[in-house]
Amino acid sequence: MLELNGVGFGYGRTDWVFRDVSFQVLPGTATAVLGPNGSGKTTLVRCAAGLLNPVEGSVTRAARAGYVPQAHGSTFAYRALDMVLMGRARQIGLFRSPGAADQAASLEAMDRVGIVGLRSRFFTTLSGGEQQLVLIARAIAAGCPVLVLDEPATGLDLKNQVRVLRLLRELMTDGMAVLLSTHHPDHALYLADRAVLLTPGGPRTGDALELLSEKELTALYGVGVSTMAYADGRNTRRTVVVHYGGR
Numbered sequence: 001m002l003e004l005n006g007v008g009f010g011y012g013r014t015d016w017v018f019r020d021v022s023f024q025v026l027p028g029t030a031t032a033v034l035g036p037n038g039s040g041k042t043t044l045v046r047c048a049a050g051l052l053n054p055v056e057g058s059v060t061r062a063a064r065a066g067y068v069p070q071a072h073g074s075t076f077a078y079r080a081l082d083m084v085l086m087g088r089a090r091q092i093g094l095f096r097s098p099g100a101a102d103q104a105a106s107l108e109a110m111d112r113v114g115i116v117g118l119r120s121r122f123f124t125t126l127s128g129g130e131q132q133l134v135l136i137a138r139a140i141a142a143g144c145p146v147l148v149l150d151e152p153a154t155g156l157d158l159k160n161q162v163r164v165l166r167l168l169r170e171l172m173t174d175g176m177a178v179l180l181s182t183h184h185p186d187h188a189l190y191l192a193d194r195a196v197l198l199t200p201g202g203p204r205t206g207d208a209l210e211l212l213s214e215k216e217l218t219a220l221y222g223v224g225v226s227t228m229a230y231a232d233g234r235n236t237r238r239t240v241v242v243h244y245g246g247r
């Protein structure tokens with residue numbers, strides 16, 4: 001479980017990126033953070049993961065959180081499998097080498113993400129999307145019950161977006177608490193129970209279906225957005241359609 005209570009953060013002394021953010025992510029549920037560029041999504045998920053200390057308020061994690069950063073052309077000269085093995089650092093311990101169980105857990109995580117074939121490739125030679133999948137596998141291999149992801153769909157093609165979203169749902173079924181930031185309201189509508197909108201007027205939290213409405217999304221992004229229902233197998237889901245306008 002992950003809980004934020006009245007969290008505020010600013011990089012400088014006077015400027016707040018956000019204030020008064022409160023929400024809970026329960027086991028088996030997902031919360032999506034949405035907002036325009038620069039609204040503070042990365043800052044908020046880094047606070048939630050324990051990588052930044054809030055200036056005010058508190059973050060409570062019942063367990064360690066796995067963190068998946070945005071993949072930005074890293075300089076790590078490690079093979080993909082070694083990157084995933086780093087997720088096992090806690091199990092391996094200081095000054096010890098990974099054992100067979102760590103190798104197996106890492107390969108299983110890579111298999112779940114569909115990238116076992118990349119295991120011997122150097123991380124630096126992978127495409128942005130492939131790097132993103134390695135980072136997700138690393139967080140899964142860590143075996144944390146809380147997973148925090150910063151824009152996990154960045155750089156992924158449609159098939160891999162679906163793969164990652166389905167995988168997150170599977171992990172939620174296993175009891176994982178998931179917090180993600182995203183620029184994709186349709187991903188939030190598919191995955192999230194709750195949403196946090198970082199608006200210029202302050203944070204808004206609530207039920208994802210209610211908060212990700214046409215009116216709210218249009219106001220949040222300043223462009224016309226419609227939502228529509230579609231049949232997805234046995235489920236009826238909602239997605240968004242952007243109005244591009246112009247000629």
Ligand SMILES: Nc1ncnc2c1ncn2[C@@H]1O[C@H](COP(=O)(O)OP(=O)(O)OP(=O)(O)O)[C@@H](O)[C@H]1O
Binds near residue numbers: 017035036038040044
């Ligand atoms: N290290 C930093 N020092 C000073 N200001 C920062 C720092 N990191 C981010 N900021 C500022 O904090 C604000 C929020 O940034 P953040 O990266 O959290 O936004 P975001 O919603 O994730 O943006 P995007 O959608 O573009 O990724 C921005 O105004 C940004 O310029």
